[in-house]
Amino acid sequence: xxxxxxxxxxxxxxxxxxxxxxxxxxxxxxxxxxxxxxxxxxxxxxxxxxxxxxxxxxxxxxxxxxxxxxxxxxxxxxxxxxxxxxxxxxxxxxxxxxxxxxxxxxxxxxxxxxxxxxxxxxxxxxxxxxxxxxxxxxxxxxxxxxxxxxxxxxxxxxxxxxxxxxxxxxxxxxxxxxxxxxxxxxxxxxxxxxxxxxxxxxxxxxxxxxxxxxxxxxxxxxxxxxxxxxxxxxxxxxxxxxxxxxxxxxxxxxxxxxxxxxxxxxxxxxxxxxxxxxxxxxxx
Numbered sequence: 001x002x003x004x005x006x007x008x009x010x011x012x013x014x015x016x017x018x019x020x021x022x023x024x025x026x027x028x029x030x031x032x033x034x035x036x037x038x039x040x041x042x043x044x045x046x047x048x049x050x051x052x053x054x055x056x057x058x059x060x061x062x063x064x065x066x067x068x069x070x071x072x073x074x075x076x077x078x079x080x081x082x083x084x085x086x087x088x089x090x091x092x093x094x095x096x097x098x099x100x101x102x103x104x105x106x107x108x109x110x111x112x113x114x115x116x117x118x119x120x121x122x123x124x125x126x127x128x129x130x131x132x133x134x135x136x137x138x139x140x141x142x143x144x145x146x147x148x149x150x151x152x153x154x155x156x157x158x159x160x161x162x163x164x165x166x167x168x169x170x171x172x173x174x175x176x177x178x179x180x181x182x183x184x185x186x187x188x189x190x191x192x193x194x195x196x197x198x199x200x201x202x203x204x205x206x207x208x209x210x211x212x213x214x215x216x217x218x219x220x221x222x223x224x225x226x227x228x229x230x231x232x233x234x235x236x237x238x239x240x241x242x243x244x245x246x247x248x249x250x251x252x253x254x255x256x257x258x259x260x261x262x263x264x265x266x267x268x269x270x271x272x273x274x275x276x277x278x279x280x281x282x283x284x
Contacts, residue, residue, distance in 0.1 A: 005023075007032070008023055008035065010045060013046070016054060016212065018045075020039070020046065020055065022039070022065060024060075024061075025060040025062075029064060030065070030069035030070075033074060037102070039132070055117045061123075064121045067129050067159075082105050092257075099160055103161065104160045107161040110135040114227070115226075116222050118136060118214075119132070119133050121141045121194075122142040123144060127272075129147075130159055134163050138210070139195055140206060140207045140210070141189070141197050141198075143185055143200065145184075146182040147182060148276070149176055150181075153180060154265050154268035155255065155268065158177050162241070162249075168192075168193050169192075196210075
């Protein structure tokens with residue numbers, strides 16, 4: 001496994017903290033297949049490095065991530081990480097296999113990393129961008145951060161890692177999905193989704209200081225604490241709920257293929273782009 005990547009910066013370990021960054025700012029860190037596999041490889045490097053006690057993810061550019069790269073047409077060129085196969089199979093089989101591995105599978109894998117993880121977020125976090133935020137343990141956002149999942153416009157239920165009710169609560173999850181409107185950083189903190197909101201200028205230092213502070217704790221204690229919290233969330237039914245929502249998402253894709261011969265609603269992308277340009281959310 002290489003420690004140099006094209007779309008991810010792996011900065012090594014300093015004071016017990018592994019520093020990773022999304023490095024595709026010219027595309028607003030839109031997630032291609034290659035980028036997601038590189039991120040998974042970089043996280044694996046940090047997990048296997050005994051000098052690393054905390055993993056921190058950031059992103060280059062003005063926006064954390066604009067979501068999935070809808071124009072990515074590159075073939076799969078990475079060995080599968082999980083047990084899913086059949087990525088090139090026709091019909092729903094290939095699409096289903098890909099999303100189970102690269103979307104839901106990766107997110108669940110990252111959520112269950114035994115070491116503490118921190119993500120620092122600025123600018124827009126749209127749809128699939130949430131899937132690089134929610135699996136992490138601590139979320140630190142700049143004041144200008146905006147979080148949205150507008151993909152009901154595509155004719156599906158939401159992003160593949162459908163953790164909305166756990167992250168923002170049932171009522172806000174429904175509003176977020178029905179309207180496609182963004183949640184501000186301050187609102188996300190009030191809802192319990194974000195731990196801290198700081199200025200853009202303070203974001204890196206604040207996140208690094210917290211990560212280095214956590215890294216002073218015994219590794220075994222950190223792992224036990226994380227496992228304890230995750231297991232309580234597991235007991236609430238998070239994993240089977242995610243799987244059920246994933247099945248419903250593929251029902252949406254199947255419907256769109258029958259009606260429009262496309263995996264998503266043809267007018268959905270234009271709606272989402274227009275909504276993303278709004279200066280202030282919740283202005284109907």
